[in-house]
Amino acid sequence: MENIVKNETRRDFLKVSGTVAGGLALGFYLPSGPRVAQADGGGGYASPNAWVRIGLDNVVTIMVARSEMGQDVYTSMPMLVAEELEVDINKINVEFAPPAEVYINALLGGQLTGGSTSVRDAWEKLRKAGASARMMLIAAAADQWGVAADSCKASDGVVTGPGGKRATYGSLAAKAAQMEVPKDVPLKPASQFKIVGNVRQKRLDTAAKVRGTAQFGIDTMIPGMAYAAVIMPPMIGGKVSSYDDTRAKNFPGVKAVVQYSRGIAVVAEDYWTAKKAVATLDVRWDAGKMANVDQRSIWKGLEDASQQPGAVFREHGDADAGLAAAAKTVTSEYRLPFVSHSPMEPQNTTADVRADKAVIITPTQFQQLIPHVVAGATGLKPEQVEVQTTFLGGGFGRRVEVDYAIDAAEISKAAGMPVKMIWSREDDMTHDSYRPAGIFKFTAGLDSAGKLSAFRFHSTSPSISSRLFPSIVKDGIDPFAVEGIDNFPYVADGGMRFTYQMHDTGVTVGYWRAVSHNLNAVALESFIDELATAAGKDPIQYRIDMLDMGSTKHQWSGLSAGVPVGARMKRALEQVREKSNWGKKLPAGRGQGVAVMEGYNTVIAMVVEVTVSANYDVQIDKITSVVDAGTLIHPDQALAQMQSCINFGQSACMWGEITVKDGAVQQNNFDTYRVARINEAPKELNIHFIKSDSVPGGLGEPGTAVVQPAIANAIFAASGKRPRTLPYTPENIKAG
Amino acid sequence: MAVRSCQTQIGSVAGQQVTTIEGLGGDHRVQRAWMALDVPQCGYCQPGQMMSASALLAMNKNPSDQDIDAFMSGNICRCGTYPRIRAAIKAAAKMS
Numbered sequence: 044m045e046n047i048v049k050n051e052t053r054r055d056f057l058k059v060s061g062t063v064a065g066g067l068a069l070g071f072y073l074p075s076g077p078r079v080a081q082a083d084g085g086g087g088y089a090s091p092n093a094w095v096r097i098g099l100d101n102v103v104t105i106m107v108a109r110s111e112m113g114q115d116v117y118t119s120m121p122m123l124v125a126e127e128l129e130v131d132i133n134k135i136n137v138e139f140a141p142p143a144e145v146y147i148n149a150l151l152g153g154q155l156t157g158g159s160t161s162v163r164d165a166w167e168k169l170r171k172a173g174a175s176a177r178m179m180l181i182a183a184a185a186d187q188w189g190v191a192a193d194s195c196k197a198s199d200g201v202v203t204g205p206g207g208k209r210a211t212y213g214s215l216a217a218k219a220a221q222m223e224v225p226k227d228v229p230l231k232p233a234s235q236f237k238i239v240g241n242v243r244q245k246r247l248d249t250a251a252k253v254r255g256t257a258q259f260g261i262d263t264m265i266p267g268m269a270y271a272a273v274i275m276p277p278m279i280g281g282k283v284s285s286y287d288d289t290r291a292k293n294f295p296g297v298k299a300v301v302q303y304s305r306g307i308a309v310v311a312e313d314y315w316t317a318k319k320a321v322a323t324l325d326v327r328w329d330a331g332k333m334a335n336v337d338q339r340s341i342w343k344g345l346e347d348a349s350q351q352p353g354a355v356f357r358e359h360g361d362a363d364a365g366l367a368a369a370a371k372t373v374t375s376e377y378r379l380p381f382v383s384h385s386p387m388e389p390q391n392t393t394a395d396v397r398a399d400k401a402v403i404i405t406p407t408q409f410q411q412l413i414p415h416v417v418a419g420a421t422g423l424k425p426e427q428v429e430v431q432t433t434f435l436g437g438g439f440g441r442r443v444e445v446d447y448a449i450d451a452a453e454i455s456k457a458a459g460m461p462v463k464m465i466w467s468r469e470d471d472m473t474h475d476s477y478r479p480a481g482i483f484k485f486t487a488g489l490d491s492a493g494k495l496s497a498f499r500f501h502s503t504s505p506s507i508s509s510r511l512f513p514s515i516v517k518d519g520i521d522p523f524a525v526e527g528i529d530n531f532p533y534v535a536d537g538g539m540r541f542t543y544q545m546h547d548t549g550v551t552v553g554y555w556r557a558v559s560h561n562l563n564a565v566a567l568e569s570f571i572d573e574l575a576t577a578a579g580k581d582p583i584q585y586r587i588d589m590l591d592m593g594s595t596k597h598q599w600s601g602l603s604a605g606v607p608v609g610a611r612m613k614r615a616l617e618q619v620r621e622k623s624n625w626g627k628k629l630p631a632g633r634g635q636g637v638a639v640m641e642g643y644n645t646v647i648a649m650v651v652e653v654t655v656s657a658n659y660d661v662q663i664d665k666i667t668s669v670v671d672a673g674t675l676i677h678p679d680q681a682l683a684q685m686q687s688c689i690n691f692g693q694s695a696c697m698w699g700e701i702t703v704k705d706g707a708v709q710q711n712n713f714d715t716y717r718v719a720r721i722n723e724a725p726k727e728l729n730i731h732f733i734k735s736d737s738v739p740g741g742l743g744e745p746g747t748a749v750v751q752p753a754i755a756n757a758i759f760a761a762s763g764k765r766p767r768t769l770p771y772t773p774e775n776i777k778a779g
Numbered sequence: 780m781a782v783r784s785c786q787t788q789i790g791s792v793a794g795q796q797v798t799t800i801e802g803l804g805g806d807h808r809v810q811r812a813w814m815a816l817d818v819p820q821c822g823y824c825q826p827g828q829m830m831s832a833s834a835l836l837a838m839n840k841n842p843s844d845q846d847i848d849a850f851m852s853g854n855i856c857r858c859g860t861y862p863r864i865r866a867a868i869k870a871a872a873k874m875s
């Protein structure tokens with residue numbers, strides 16, 4: 044397929060011919076803002092561009108082309124438009140955008156919410172969209188009044204001109220949409236921001252979420268809709284061999300029992316009936332290739348693969364010679380398990396598939412892909428598939444996958460009626476695309492002063508992109524598998540070499556909040572702490588002294604390739620040292636640990652204080668973090684994202700572990716897959732943002748990774764035990 | 780008493796009075812506190828959080844952190860709004 048753009052950075056990762064059903068080809072389009080003037084008479088509106096709709100009744104609607112899954116795009120993105128459009132942000136309407144070329148995320152090359160890119164991609168684009176619309180409104184007023192445009196001013200939804208002239212945006216909208224789209228769109232300097240950076244700005248979706256009126260996918264209701272409950276093969280990659288639906292069919296209220304690609308669905312007039320009936324199905328499974336796979340064999344496979352040399356993704360000097368010449372070497376190995384996304388809203392989709400069209404209403408992070416995959420599954424054309432995005436009850440990367448939308452479309456088609464398919468928690472947890480497990484090996488050479496002189500890193504883990512976007516995987520390297528360490532921020536003058544060995548365990552793996560930062564940076568920042576201990580140095584000062592103040596780069600993965608981060612890391616570490624009261628006297632059993640990371644062009648330094656009991660139970664007492672995320676659009680929600688990341692990372696590193704037995708995932712609910720509860724949340728959480736007017740960094744993900752090694756390092760400080768196998772359970776700590 | 784609807788079969792509450800998030804009225808002090816502190820992220824767990832919080836405040840006028848942790852630990856939030864839930868319950872306790 045065409046539209047393949049060769050580029051080694053991941054920003055282009057979607058500009059590829061896809062492999063999913065339907066033969067997807069995603070092109071690259073400049074967000075130049077096509078004019079879609081659509082005044083439709085009474086109560087109509089006009090659109091100066093794809094982001095703004097101005098009602099003739101003065102109601103301004105701002106389109107949000109990213110999925111709202113908690114991370115606040117519903118407010119932060121309109122804030123950018125409103126800042127330049129000169130409207131009251133609290134009076135606007137927000138609507139989720141349909142799939143369209145104009146809404147493609149230029150950092151990812153697709154209309155996709157992920158990679159902590161929403162605000163970064165929008166930063167200039169949406170302010171320009173707002174400014175351009177404002178200029179067109181002013182031009183319309185100036186034309187109408189026969190005055191010069193620069194004698195008019197826009198403020199709070201009104202254009203004013205010489206001699207007390209005044210016109211509302213609504214009255215100018217239809218004419219404005221006909222005005223020429225300005226080519227040169229100057230933007231306000233930061234000093235003039237009224238909305239961007241407002242610490243008092245509230246979320247625009249809070250009231251709906253507090254009053255229970257926000258529509259999640261699971262709340263969808265359409266006329267004539269039935270409910271589908273499903274049974275899917277317990278074994279990963281299993282298939283239906285045969286089934287007996289005699290009992291299910293005879294359930295009062297059951298409308299249809301249908302087989303679809305992945306499983307069997309019972310379609311009924313209400314969900315409870317569907318659920319009860321599905322439990323009566325007698326299904327025989329074809330277990331498939333994973334039948335004899337269990338967690339032990341998975342680890343054995345990873346161990347064997349880790350003996351392979353792997354592919355080099357970063358190299359400088361001769362690491363082996365450097366290690367041979369070192370005064371001391373330190374070798375260590377870390378193991379991280381599979382973990383589950385498990386957003387609170389289980390996967391679901393409402394699908395109405397007809398002979399000539401389909402409507403798919405779904406909580407998705409990847410609306411652009413859905414017309415293509417649903418077309419592939421139903422025989423329709425992509426342009427016959429309408430997609431509506433709802434609020435998402437959490438996403439965390441799980442909803443980049445479109446599997447559940449395909450399932451619902453197939454079920455609707457087979458049953459011949461609109462259906463809302465809802466997975467149970469058990470369906471969801473056992474049919475996730477898990478954060479990869481992996482083995483991470485380090486050898487470091489230290490000079491006689493304890494400073495890092497040579498460095499060797501070798502990781503072995505499954506590749507996510509090999510399944511989802513194979514064409515970005517080149518020469519044995521998945522850019523998403525080397526994140527969090529290809530931007531290794533320390534100096535090792537004697538040589539360094541970083542290698543990645545891909546290994547497919549058979550378990551479906553997916554992009555999980557902060558992706559491989561959660562593997563590589565977690566292991567790395569724990570290992571750096573080991574080096575500080577071996578060198579007898581203070582962990583913060585040790586890091587500061589070794590930072591590469593020059594050209595630290597993402598070799599492969601970064602959206603910020605080439606940006607030096609050493610100075611930003613130094614500042615964050617120095618500030619967190621002070622703000623955390625680093626090195627203070629603590630009673631026995633308590634300790635502080637530090638970690639630092641750059642990811643998504645955000646630098647985070649974090650100090651965690653824990654108490655470790657004699658039985659190696661861990662309590663998180665306090666977390667202090669200093670964050671350099673550039674300009675903050677919505678400061679209170681920047682804070683919320685750090686709170687959120689810390690919770691998500693804590694859950695993963697303290698308890699998160701998905702295991703496989705006879706090819707099936709063993710954990711199916713929160714009793715066996717433990718996540719943080721309110722009583723386990725840090726007692727004290729202090730997040731400080733560095734004041735900055737640089738471009739915004741991403742905040743939806745990086746904190747998730749940083750908190751994990753900071754906790755491990757605090758556990759070591761408190762107990763003398765260093766957990767190298769995650770999660771940090773008493774057994775794994777004790778073995779450290 | 781607060782129960783979680785995702786874990787409750789409707790038959791088990793037959794004949795009893797059930798209040799859901801809509802029943803708080805929209806202007807309940809718990810809802811006002813939740814709005815004042817912008818507690819929800821994705822928001823999916825929040826009706827449950829607010830129902831538990833209102834049940835807690837109905838029996839404990841001035842809950843401590845420990846009281847909140849003990850009472851609220853049955854409601855999971857994957858988005859990590861816990862620090863704000865603690866603060867919002869305390870704020871609601873001060874409201875009339």
Ligand code: FES
Nearest residue numbers: 821822856857858
């Ligand atoms: S706000 Fe998302 S699960 Fe609680």
